[in-house]
Amino acid sequence: MARKRHSDEDVLKLLREIELKLTAGDDVASACRSVGISDATYYNWRRRFGGMGRAQLSEMKSLEKENARLKKIVAELELDKLILRESKPPKAQGLTTEELRQAVIYTRQKLATSERRTCRVIGLARSSLQYRPAPRDDDALRLAIISLAKQYGRYGYRKIAELLHVEGWKVNHKKVERLWREEGLQLPQRHKKRKRLYHKDSSIIRLRPTHPNHVWAIDFVHDKLSNGRSYKMLTVLDEFTRQALAVVVRTKMGSDDVLEALYPLLLRHGSPEYIRSDNGPEFAAEAMQGWLRRVGIKPIRIYPGSPWENGYNERFNGTLRREVLNAEWFTTTKQAQIVINHWLRQYNHTRPHQALNMRPPVPETLLEKPMISGPDTRG
Template sequence: MKRGQKPSAEQVVLMLRQIDVQTAQGKSIAVACKGADVSEQSYHRWRKEYGGLKVDQAKKMKDLERENARLRRLVADLSLEKQVLADVAFGKLVAPERRWQAVDGIREKYGLSERHACRIVGQHRGTQRYVPTVPADEDELTRAIIALASEYGRDRYRRVTALLQAAGWQVGKDRVQRIWRREGLKVPSRQRPRSRLWLNDGSCVRLRPLHRNHVWSFDFVQAQTHDGRSLRILTLIDEHSRACLALKVARRINSVGVIEALADAMCLHGIPEHIRCDNGPEMISKALRKWVAKTGPQIQYIASGSPWENGYCESFNGKFRDECLRQENFYSLKEAQIVIGLWQTTYNCIRPHSSLGYRPPAPVSYPDLAFRLPMAATIQ
């Protein structure tokens, strides 16, 4: 064994055996230790630690000691990591940005290395060292997204992305989503998915729209002017194309008003095969049923107290309330007719619809509506 080199457990046991043999021959411990090139202090220490062990037993003991030391280190590291996460990381560390902040907090508070802190948090070191690049048009794009979110309050980031792309922006939905979340813009709550309402047996109430002018549906929406007087709005849509065919605004609308709105829409868009509606007094009137029977379509009434069976129209009414009625104060009937008419044009020609692949029901180019929608010119 070289001088200064620490002997292994097997070498220690062999040297002890050598010294025992020499002492058995009558030599003193000092002479035997000098012959083995070992100090008496080391001999007594080794005798206390390895006395009576064989070579293989000494090796196993050293292995167990190393394993115990390793386990103690692991327990200490796990306890430290648990304490670190409890002190620095509040809540779930899902986003890379939150992990990045947690790693910096751990290194600052506990003085750990970047490798150790990233392992505790579960952050990749490449992600931790990544320096984001801010495009030159970031501020301008952020202003455009905020403006669109203010204009179309119900929209999600995907629909805003479609509007930006239609206006000429070379931008993807991931970048828009990042800015959307950073600015804290509205994200509608996730709703419980519902099963389809149509059946394969050709049920009248649950008739599935197959093509344009196959199924129309209409309903009424209540509003009021600034002085508290009521407004009644007839909403008529094509369920297949999602186009809004009519938004008739008046103080009162009876069966004659419904017939007039249907007649105007049929003159512009053709005669549908079916018309879906609920069981209101204007819908079940003899005059309306007689007129529709002579015109050609079939009226499909939904079950009483089941507005979800007229889901297309109810969904449109919700968008209409959120994006128009709750955003405006009407001071007269004429003002309401003009503002609602402009919103109808926006809905049909500009506003992307998710069920149509984020395309509007009747798309037109932005310059054609620039005089009506200042937002389009602003975004460009």
């Protein structure tokens, strides 16, 4: 016969019933037989519940539940500490997902813990533990990336990813970055200290462009030919569209030469409202400043010793030097002009620009060249 199990409330009722029988003169054995329990059971119940009421019984049960809950929490914390001590995988140490996966596998084998708890303590998602990458053949994509990297030697993986999208590749930029690093194509990072564009009274130093032909920026870039002879390049940039309007190469260039280089640009693109320049003698000459005012263009001259105020043009000059001047060796200024003009078309029509949401300054001409990594046909 199965043994009957009494609840705590039933025990309390039976004890009171036995106490009433004892008060009426019955002995312990007969009183216990009348309720269907043994003497030993009666003494055990009285030792545990004797003198309790329903309120005390309810309080005792809540305390027991709380004690059991605290014991479980302590046990879980001890188990978590043991898991961490055995696996040593804190995420702050910069472990990779594969290293965390190996830590979970090792800990489970040694401590026989559950997968859910071990992953939670170590800091690895269960989906990451169970993930098995599908083998893929990335050789064609690698070759396309290497081909673009050879053709555009100073581009980073972001620009290469945009060029791949133009060619029709459906690939995530993170995968391009991974393959880029595996092939050792990453460029060294340059960190420059940025200066403020504000006065002490919080007024803005630099006029910011708001529409095309609002502000043009002009500046000089100096370099030397293979025979050691110096030459100059006048760079003209529309600050709003970021389009490089021209790079004029001359052995010597004064204020009159600057005006001669600007005149066809004004006819082709229209007159800007402002032209920003530094305080070089070619730009500060009264003949040039007066001519600009007469044709309705307001000249802006940056503060002496503050080239960062002409930041758009300085950035373009740095790109020109990294991608062309440092990569080519010119024997004549005519050769330099031809190569720079070819690069200028690429800069305006092909090269993705981060400030323009990874689009070139003149994106419509991308339709004329669907295969960017194809053979280079210089005209």
